[in-house]
Amino acid sequence: GAVVSQHPSRVICKSGTSVKIECRSLDFQATTMFWYRQFPKQSLMLMATSNEGSKATYEQGVEKDKFLINHASLTLSTLTVTSAHPEDSSFYICSASSAQGYEQFFGPGTRLTVL
Amino acid sequence: EDKVVQSPLSLVVHEGDTVTLNCSYEVTNFRSLLWYKQEKKAPTFLFMLTSSGIEKKSGRLSSILDKKELFSILNITATQTGDSAVYLCAVVINDMRFGAGTRLTVKP
Numbered sequence: 736g737a738v739v740s741q742h743p744s745r746v747i748c749k750s751g752t753s754v755k756i757e758c759r760s761l762d763f764q765a766t767t768m769f770w771y772r773q774f775p776k777q778s779l780m781l782m783a784t785s786n787e788g789s790k791a792t793y794e795q796g797v798e799k800d801k802f803l804i805n806h807a808s809l810t811l812s813t814l815t816v817t818s819a820h821p822e823d824s825s826f827y828i829c830s831a832s833s834a835q836g837y838e839q840f841f842g843p844g845t846r847l848t849v850l
Numbered sequence: 851e852d853k854v855v856q857s858p859l860s861l862v863v864h865e866g867d868t869v870t871l872n873c874s875y876e877v878t879n880f881r882s883l884l885w886y887k888q889e890k891k892a893p894t895f896l897f898m899l900t901s902s903g904i905e906k907k908s909g910r911l912s913s914i915l916d917k918k919e920l921f922s923i924l925n926i927t928a929t930q931t932g933d934s935a936v937y938l939c940a941v942v943i944n945d946m947r948f949g950a951g952t953r954l955t956v957k958p
Contacts, residue, residue, distance in 0.1 A: 826946075
């Protein structure tokens with residue numbers, strides 16, 4: 736149980752295009768989903784927290800107009816990187832938690848490469 | 851199917867105790883194993899292990915990897931209440947596979 740998937744697992748795009756990454760909880764209802772970005776030396780930075788049906792809460796320094804997050808259902812959240820640039824190239828990871836527990840279950844990540 | 855299993859799922863100890871957290875894995879294309887400590891927001895990176903038998907150490911925390919038996923352990927000696935957290939193990943393949951975490955509670 737508690738499986739979280741991400742799609743796509745890998746994406747390469749041209750500078751200026753927008754990329755959508757999906758995060759799905761496959762066997763539970765995720766009232767809260769988190770989006771992380773991995774930086775060098777393995778550190779993870781929390782970008783935003785989204786609750787189903789409401790606007791995402793962005794961490795300081797994260798541009799909400801650039802990283803659009805939608806959590807339209809209890810099993811799906813999407814992160815759209817708008818007008819992507821090479822500096823946005825990174826590994827993006829989502830996690831999800833249910834209303835019953837405070838554990839977070841992590842997805843396998845999406846590697847974005849912007850040319 | 852790639853999988854990462856952590857045990858125990860939760861653990862309650864008293865200050866001063868030593869704990870050992872386990873992470874076993876079955877994956878293809880293993881690259882490395884990562885340990886994180888998660889308290890409130892983003893997990894904090896602890897260790898990256900790529901080679902068997904080489905202990906990584908940071909203060910009271912240490913970790914080692916066994917690539918033959920496909921597991922890693924994270925040791926915490928002389929535990930303190932500030933060690934209370936969820937400890938996550940993640941295996942890097944082409945992407946990452948996280949375990950469910952071990953919730954450690956250290957009581958005064």
